[in-house]
Amino acid sequence: MQGTAIARPNIALIKYWGKRDTKRNLPAVGSISITLRELFTRMAVEFDASLGADTLTVNGTPDNAMLPRLASCLDRIAGPDRHRAHIASDCNFPIAAGLASSASAFAAITVAAAAAAGKELERDSLASLAGQASGSAARSLFGGFVELKNMDDDIRCATILDAADWPLSVIVAITETGPKAVGSTEAMEISRRTSPFYSTWIQQQEQDLATARSAIAERDFEKLAAVTEHNCLKMHSIMWASRPPLVYWNAATMRCLETVRQLQGQSLGVFFTIDAGPQVKAVCLPEHSDAVANALRATAGVTDLMVTGLGDGAKLETDA
Numbered sequence: 084m085q086g087t088a089i090a091r092p093n094i095a096l097i098k099y100w101g102k103r104d105t106k107r108n109l110p111a112v113g114s115i116s117i118t119l120r121e122l123f124t125r126m127a128v129e130f131d132a133s134l135g136a137d138t139l140t141v142n143g144t145p146d147n148a149m150l151p152r153l154a155s156c157l158d159r160i161a162g163p164d165r166h167r168a169h170i171a172s173d174c175n176f177p178i179a180a181g182l183a184s185s186a187s188a189f190a191a192i193t194v195a196a197a198a199a200a201g202k203e204l205e206r207d208s209l210a211s212l213a214g215q216a217s218g219s220a221a222r223s224l225f226g227g228f229v230e231l232k233n234m235d236d237d238i239r240c241a242t243i244l245d246a247a248d249w250p251l252s253v254i255v256a257i258t259e260t261g262p263k264a265v266g267s268t269e270a271m272e273i274s275r276r277t278s279p280f281y282s283t284w285i286q287q288q289e290q291d292l293a294t295a296r297s298a299i300a301e302r303d304f305e306k307l308a309a310v311t312e313h314n315c316l317k318m319h320s321i322m323w324a325s326r327p328p329l330v331y332w333n334a335a336t337m338r339c340l341e342t343v344r345q346l347q348g349q350s351l352g353v354f355f356t357i358d359a360g361p362q363v364k365a366v367c368l369p370e371h372s373d374a375v376a377n378a379l380r381a382t383a384g385v386t387d388l389m390v391t392g393l394g395d396g397a398k399l400e401t402d403a
Contacts, residue, residue, distance in 0.1 A: 084166070085129035086198030090190035090397035092176070093118045093222045093229065094253065094364050096311040096356060097295045100284065100318045101275045108215050109238060111275070112288040114231045115295050116222045117366070118246070119253060120394030124184065126191035127171040128157070128199045134167035141172045149188070156192055156216045161200040168199070176255075176389060185267075189216040190223035190397040198399050206396075210240045226395035228299050230292070244299050246393035252372040256363040256379045257387040258335035267359045270322065270329045277326040284321055304368060308354030311366070315356045322359075331360050335384025339363035342382045346375060 093116040101111035137157070139150045150170075157168055170192065174184060193213040197204050204212075206224055214221030214231075221238055222229045227246040232239050265273075275281055291314045298307035322329035336357065343355045343365055352368035353375050367375045372390065380388050 084131070084199055084201075085127070086195040087125065087127040087400040088191045088194035088198070088397055089123050089125045089400055090187045090194065090223045091119050091123050091226075091394050092184060092187040093219060094356060094366075095219065095222075095358065096307065096366075097288070097291050097314050098318050098356075098358070099218060099231070100321060101271045101281065102218070103233070105272070108218055110218045110231070110233065111285060113233055113292050114219075114222070115243070115292060115299070116219070116229050116231070117251070117253070118223060118226045118229060118394050118396060119391045120246070121391035122176045122187070122255075122389060124172060124174045124187035124191050125400070126188065126195045127169075128192060128195040129169040130161065130166040130199055131169060132166045134169070137167045137170065139170045139172065142174060152216060153188075153192055156189060156212070157196050159212055159215060160193065160196040160202065165200070168196075185217040186219040186223045187397075189213045189220035192216075193220070194224075194397045194399055207239060209397075211237055214238050214240075224397050227393055229396075230296065242396070243296065246395065249299070249302050250369060250392055252367050252369045252375075253391050253393070254365040254367065254372065254376045254379055255389040255391070256335075256339045256365065256382065256385045257389065258333055258339065258363065258384050259361045260386065263331060263360050265329060270325075270359060273327070273329060274321050274325045278321045278324045280317075280321045280324050284317060287317070304352050308352075308366075311356050312354050319357065329359075332357070333361045333384070335382065336361045336363055338382050338384055339365075339379060342378050343375075346371075346378055351375065 095116045097115040099110040099112050099114040103111045137154045190213045210221040210224040221240045225242045227242045228244040294310040351371045
């Protein structure tokens with residue numbers, strides 16, 4: 084009645100923003116992401132008949148903020164009549180700060196809970212369950228370059244290129260460690276209802292997906308850089324034009340973008356992307372990783388750096 088799994092966050096290159104079905108948490112558009120290697124969330128789940136309520140610790144400290152969503156995930160996997168559970172989460176990067184901590188957390192707990200419940204589920208089924216809890220969690224079930232496709236009534240994810248086949252580096256510039264003021268789920272609904280750019284975003288997504296898919300297949304770094312930055316800026320334009328405006332960036336975020344532009348002017352292979360938060364992710368060729376890291380480290384307002392390669396999907400560590 085117990086299981087432990089580890090999952091890694093993923094960074095969307097072609098992003099999704101908005102839901103087509105809020106009840107089932109289905110994204111409005113498809114997306115393409117990369118799974119990170121050195122960042123991780125480990126989730127341990129133990130069902131216990133003696134418990135009267137679920138419990139959660141995060142990095143060793145009791146924390147009930149995320150417990151309702153985690154409990155709902157356990158209900159979907161083990162059934163609403165399940166025993167209550169001890170849940171222990173360990174994460175080696177900032178939580179709820181625009182670094183896809185929810186993606187890795189829900190991917191990990193889905194795998195761990197299935198093992199604890201004695202269920203042998205295919206990866207597609209696990210991804211569908213994880214995606215109902217967090218829209219990006221489904222992608223963390225898979226490694227390398229991952230595409231999430233919208234089906235008629237569900238989603239499907241698949242690795243479109245293994246991490247080892249194009250081993251890019253990612254430098255994450257941390258500009259703020261606290262939780263964001265507006266969570267992604269709430270912000271997406273605000274944008275869907277109020278942003279004048281939202282419908283255009285939906286219409287243009289298939290073209291961006293096709294361009295990125297082609298760039299990945301061809302290992303065309305410049306092509307992938309151009310479409311990734313364009314897609315990122317479109318998503319944030321939607322947010323900025325929402326009512327109220329959703330601005331996750333800070334001054335250091337802008338300075339990091341200037342740093343990336345300067346590096347590009349020096350012919351270094353690097354491009355940026357930013358999710359719903361203030362952190363900047365610089366994706367680069369491995370041979371330029373040190374130069375990119377040094378430049379971002381020297382950028383005013385950057386409090387920490389995380390350097391990682393591309394990694395594998397969620398996996399079970401132990402089961403009963």
